[in-house]
Amino acid sequence: MILVTVIMAMVTAGNSVSMWVAFHACLGTALVAASASVMNQWLERDRDAVMNRTCRRPLPSGNVASSQAAGMGWVLVLVGSVYLAVFVNLPTMWCGLATWGLYVWVYTPLKMLSWTNTLVGTLPGALPVWMGWTAAEGSLIDVRAWILLGVVVAWQLPHFMAIAYMYREQYAAAGYKMITVTDPSGRGAAWHAILGSLALIVLAVLSVPPVGLFASLLTVCAVAVALWQTVAAIRFVRAPDMKTARRMLHVSLLHLPLTMLLILLSYWIR
Numbered sequence: 001m002i003l004v005t006v007i008m009a010m011v012t013a014g015n016s017v018s019m020w021v022a023f024h025a026c027l028g029t030a031l032v033a034a035s036a037s038v039m040n041q042w043l044e045r046d047r048d049a050v051m052n053r054t055c056r057r058p059l060p061s062g063n064v065a066s067s068q069a070a071g072m073g074w075v076l077v078l079v080g081s082v083y084l085a086v087f088v089n090l091p092t093m094w095c096g097l098a099t100w101g102l103y104v105w106v107y108t109p110l111k112m113l114s115w116t117n118t119l120v121g122t123l124p125g126a127l128p129v130w131m132g133w134t135a136a137e138g139s140l141i142d143v144r145a146w147i148l149l150g151v152v153v154a155w156q157l158p159h160f161m162a163i164a165y166m167y168r169e170q171y172a173a174a175g176y177k178m179i180t181v182t183d184p185s186g187r188g189a190a191w192h193a194i195l196g197s198l199a200l201i202v203l204a205v206l207s208v209p210p211v212g213l214f215a216s217l218l219t220v221c222a223v224a225v226a227l228w229q230t231v232a233a234i235r236f237v238r239a240p241d242m243k244t245a246r247r248m249l250h251v252s253l254l255h256l257p258l259t260m261l262l263i264l265l266s267y268w269i270r
């Protein structure tokens, strides 16, 4: 899904991108993102062993040695960054390194320190959008680059608050300071999800602007999808439990691809 956000941003940046640049941008992003995942699992190997959700991963299950993982993480980020610099461009490489640094060295340690970690984590989750944007030679002072970033930032709130609630006991056992651990009532998580969903309604209008009849129909669809996410968040606020949390997660997994499709359609008919 990260790569789908990259492709969506590349297309909507407005400069026609060759298939080769698109391919190189996706492969380079995948290499740097793979490194981020490996480094995250290397740093969290002991805590991953405690959680049922993560204990079967390669490091805690003993299939990969700690030194192998660390080596692989560093090689992947090095190869991925050089690849982006050579085959795409330097701004994309810098966006990739910033995403990687924020995820591995800011978000990952912050999970042990403060419930604000998720707010920080939304940035590396969304920044690949800017990798696609810069790969297409888009300017980062263009307001549309910020709107697209905002969509993926806001989307992660209902997405992850559902997960933080579903696995709150495992997170607590591993020592993570997720908001559902520091506030087990689920109310704090629920409000994050509501605010994220409300922001998604505004961002739906901004990212799928109603300029013309068919475009307005697409705007209505984008707002309807964001409202669907908001209703799931409201149900979770009113009764935080496994059922309402799982529903909110499932809606989020449909919300982002649907919104990206509508953004692409509204770009193509312009």
Ligand code: HEM
Residues within 6 Å of the ligand: 001, 002, 005, 053, 118, 121, 122, 125, 126, 152, 156, 159, 160, 163, 253
């Ligand atoms: C703060 C940021 C994020 C956090 C903390 C987070 C965390 C998680 C976790 C823990 C799961 C596993 C749920 C389970 O085991 O039941 C998950 C699932 C998923 N996430 Fe995220 N995520 C974040 C951002 C993103 C982003 C940016 C994308 C893509 C654009 C994404 C796409 C997905 C998808 C497709 C799934 C379902 C597939 C799976 O269970 O592996 N997430 N997320």
Ligand SMILES: CC(C)=CCC/C(C)=C/CC/C(C)=C/COP(=O)(O)OP(=O)(O)O
Residues within 6 Å of the ligand: 002, 029, 032, 033, 036, 037, 040, 044, 054, 096, 099, 100, 103, 107, 108, 121, 122, 124, 125, 128
């Ligand atoms: C180009 C590049 C570097 C892309 C990286 C994008 C990326 C990995 C985004 C994930 C965002 C995020 C905060 C995930 C949760 O990790 P977690 O540690 O909470 O998940 P876990 O508990 O399953 O390990």
